[in-house]
Amino acid sequence: MREKKTKARWKGILAFTGIFLVLFLVVSDIMSVSDCTSLANIRGFYMEPKNSLDVAMIGPSEFYADYSATQAWQEYGYTSYSLAVAGVPGNLYKSMLKEVQKRQSPKLVVFEVNGFLQGDDYFAREGQLHTWLDNIPWSENKIETIKEMIPENEQYSYFCKIAAAHNNWKDIGQVANCTAIKARMDLNGYSYTKGFGTYTKSCDNVRNSKEKKIQFTEKSQAYLSDLLQYCKDSGVEHVLFVRFPHGRKIKNPEVLNQVADMVTSYGYDFLNLNDDLDELGIDPDTDFYNVEHLNVKGMEKLTTYFGDYLCQNYDIKSDHSAKEVAYWNKCAERTASMMTECQDDLAQGKVRRYFELSVYLSRTKSAKK
């Protein structure tokens, strides 16, 4: 009798612990809130079929706003993905590359250098560190990144994300948004836009915007050098470091030369598109949504230019299976229809955000019609 009772209790304890753990993980995931576009970009990356990407784009929001992987597919036939996290500091690039390498063998890796040019405080941006580390799966790389990048007394909040995320109940709207994105993407099983996000508006003060001073500090140099060395050591053959176009002119453009020198000293390439707006055909009055990012019109122009540049300078095209082609065509079509809505809104002056989730919402709209 007593034995039976003890057995039942142990079962009860195990069941309780199990339910608690499941609830804890679910609540932790729900409460963990990130910038929606970055979240969709990271989540979508892990949904890409293994070894299917020709080009991996790693960097900040410039990559998801100024470049469309699906447009590049339609125009040039190579597959790419913008693993872009808003405001991501350069010290995370190595960790991002490692994640890419776990799933893909791209012929070319492209980095946006913005993450190295914003001063030392930029490397400790808690929000961005959480956006990346909270949304990637557990692995040796994740643990190493936490240990390397996060002060010891704060590491617990990265190992147990509810410690930092529990207070997000105050922003219940964002919690709901992120949960919707996660659920919808998980249901779909893959990303349509391949890392894209924009706002349908035109910035009217690009020409009058203040010049910006960029900083390539000792810390930045150390992080960039570390990344370059890692690329060398891990045998990444083709790496392009790029500075995408910005509305604000750089006050000290010579800093970019320093970056270029360091990059080329490791045998990799550097491309500065910061001020070449005329050559790119970008109109500062209509093609930016703010001084840092192109809008959908500017993005189309830059994707065409940049895609062409990549095809001209790198052997990135490969033969994709019929299944892959069909998959990419489907994604490109769905994204293109979202882009059309995007263009319409821009023309009509309706300011909206468009990103991965917009594709699903767009389909709902058409289904209702």
Place this chain on the structure above:
Amino acid sequence: MELISVQFALFVAIALIVYYLFPKKKQWIVLLAASYIYYLLICNKYIIYMMVTTVSTYLGARAIDALRIKQSEVVKAHKQEWSREERKSYKNKNLSKRRWIMIGVLLLNFGILGFLKYFHFTAEIVVNFLGLFGFHGTAPDLGLLLPLGISFYTFQTMGYIIDVYQEKVEAEHNIAKFALFVSFFPQIIQGPIAMYDDLAHQLYEEHDFEYDRLKSGALLVLWGMFKKMVIADRAVKMIQLVTADTTAFSGTFILMAALMYALQLYADFSGGIDIVRGIGEMFGITMAENFRRPYFSKSLTEYWHRWHITLGNWVRNYVFYPLSISKKFLDMGKWMKPRFGKHISKVVPTSLASLLTFLIIGIWHGANSKYVAFGLWNGVVIMLIELFRPVNDRIGDALHINREGKFYQFIAMVWTFILVLIGYYFDIAESFSSAIDMLYRSVFDLHLSDLHAFDVLAPSGLDHWDYLVILAGAIVILIVSIIQERSGRKIRDMLMEKKLRVQWACIFVGIFAVIIFGFYGPGMDPAEFVYMQF
């Protein structure tokens, strides 16, 4: 290793596993080892003070006991040959020796506590006093650090030596067992202050693993964490902001801060005690209750029977009663009776003893004039209430006030709370004069329209959601307290009677309420338990 931390939770879990796997007769050794490891981890070399207290009290108690035994043996042996006077004289000498041993132990240990805790305070008073006579100087800074929990374990241990002296308990023969009584790790930091005959035997007893007891203890820990993490740690931010510069805030906000402090202090201290008692329960040890819904008190005396009960009991047993029945106080009563009447002669000596008791409570809280004022306020108010009780009774009778009526009881409760709240001003103020200023402004600078300027509280880091959580938490505490007060039962016991799925649902709600609404994590900087500093 904070009381609320993953490290401490792991420490307790390991201690529990080892405790219940150990041979039952030796379980107390696990507790002793855990207690010393814990204290070493949090206090490092300052453990020496606790060891001095342990050894000196142990030896003192053993010496007292030995003298007592010797006395009964000698008296027995000389029963026939000694006259009554000789016997009395021997007993007095023996008693005197025992008293001196007790005094020696008390002086040594209260001396350590006093020196570490009150040296700076006293030195500053002396320097200020000398300054009046033209001798200017500065108080020496010896860089003294107060070992955690010193007030608690000193009071507990000194209670024991007095009990041994008064022959209420026998001295413990095993120094290791006695060391456990002094150092029992859940309670060492913030009490409750246990009586030897309540706690010791439980520590040394054999304990079987009991699932229901473990669950009940865990529920009490959860409730304590709710009070501490959800309410107290959040509320303290607003209090810190207002009290850091009271001149920047109107009386409305000062009053709000005082009210918030009443909630925060209760949630913090009782929450901490719930955690401690819950852990104790998991080990099969029932520790004394320290709070019994104090804000439901209908008089200040009742409040002190419901608030920090174990400290109240200690000072009552070892200060108030000995003083009230001391020869001098009895003589004072006798002297007053023909001069001032029966009531005054009865009340004044008792009130003076009570005043001294509260003075000790005040000083126990800290080396600061504001704590002295806090103690005096409580003592004086209780004294005045007792002195004017006949007048009060007469007025009540004349107005035909029904003292048993709900309305009267409610008013008495509110009035008592106001008196308690006034005492709290001395607690939160920087100094005595600041407390008086805050009190004045809370009454004469009170404007409801100030509530529109709620933004002045923004630097505290709290937003309207936080205040909503505090309010919701306070309502939960209130409801639980009302249920307990009316039924006289523990909510835990009531919950245990429900179906398993109801129990689990409630427990999960509790756990996730703490996880989600708790004030913790990076940048949140949760406050230490208020009573840890004592």
